[in-house]
Amino acid sequence: MQKSLMVAGLAAGMLVLAGCQTTPSYSFSEWTERPLADSRFDLPAVSNIPVTKLEQQDRNNGQIQNEKWTLNCGEGFVNLQYVPTAWFSYGTEQHISDRARFTSPYEEKGVQISDIHTVSNINGKSIGYYGKAKFPDGEICDVANFAVRMKRARTIYDNDRGDTDTAIDMLYCGRGDLDMETLTSRLSLVQDKSAFAMAIATQPKPSCMAPAGSADSKPLSKHSVVDGNLKWDGQSQDTINVWLRRNEDEGKFDFTIGKTGCIGNYYRETDDLAFDGGWKLTCDDGAMASGKFNIDDDDRLNASGKDRKSKNITFSIPLKA
Secondary structure, eight states, X not given: OHHXXXXXXXXXXXXXXXXXXXXXXXXXXXXXXXXXXXXXXXXXXXXXXXXXXXXXXXXXXXXXXXXXXXXXXXXXXXXXXXXXXXXXXXXXXXXXXXXXHHHHHHHTTTOEEEEEEEOOOSSSOEXXXXXXXXXXXXXXXXXXXXXXXXXXXXXXXXXXXXXXXXXXXXXXXXXXXXXXHHHHHHOOBOSOHHHHHHHHHTSOOOOOOOOTTOTTSOXXXXXXXXXXXEEETTTEEEEEEEEEEEOXXXXXXXXXXXXXXXXXXXXXXXSOTTOSEEEEXXXXXXXXXXXXXXEOTTSEEEEEEEETTOOEEEEEEESOO
């Protein structure tokens, strides 16, 4: 994921705040992880890719408000800076609206930018772009850098002409297509906190685990091919042939539904005594699902959960060949 981190760094470097009514103080608070329901913006509701983490940071005692979201357990990131009582300078807007400045930081690193679109937003003035970033090895990511006027009302200052007050950059390198058009055009400030919290509570919640076979875990030394059972609403109810790699605490599993390949991993957890752990999987067609599992007395992993369309999925895999 090194190239994804490189592009994330490039995109984050594009955000240059120049609000015209801020104080001389540039002190930042610490980044703090917050529940998704505390988001100031409705990104978790308008993104078709699950948001799995929210962090917030303030500057100048809240005159500048920063938020960053993690998409699908680290497959993408969104960074946002908002000035609730000010707006961006002409120079900052010129920078963000310059198409060459959008593409050149990527191209200098050998990343080609294509399928570029100008951003529009339902709330007010908007400038900037989104497009596709193609790496030399062929991986394609969604990227964006744009600014929007999110405040519905003008500030008390006479020279407030409705210029942009929110700068956003995005990177997504996961499976499935991020709906950039919807996200960039409909992203808004949360107006009804209660309704937003209820909407977030009903969304699927992917389980983010430490990657199986990571540097912090034991090697996946036990390899086998086993027959499992799968029931996925709208997909399949079949016996599945599973390639399993595991150790005592975690594992990876691959299987095919028709001609579509799926890759998953599971990880034992101790924070929820009702379950042995969590799992997640992604498929070649962009389908994603996650949930919890138990291991029964016959050493069989029995899993249940939902995909990102809220369809139920259950499967069972014997952990012994």
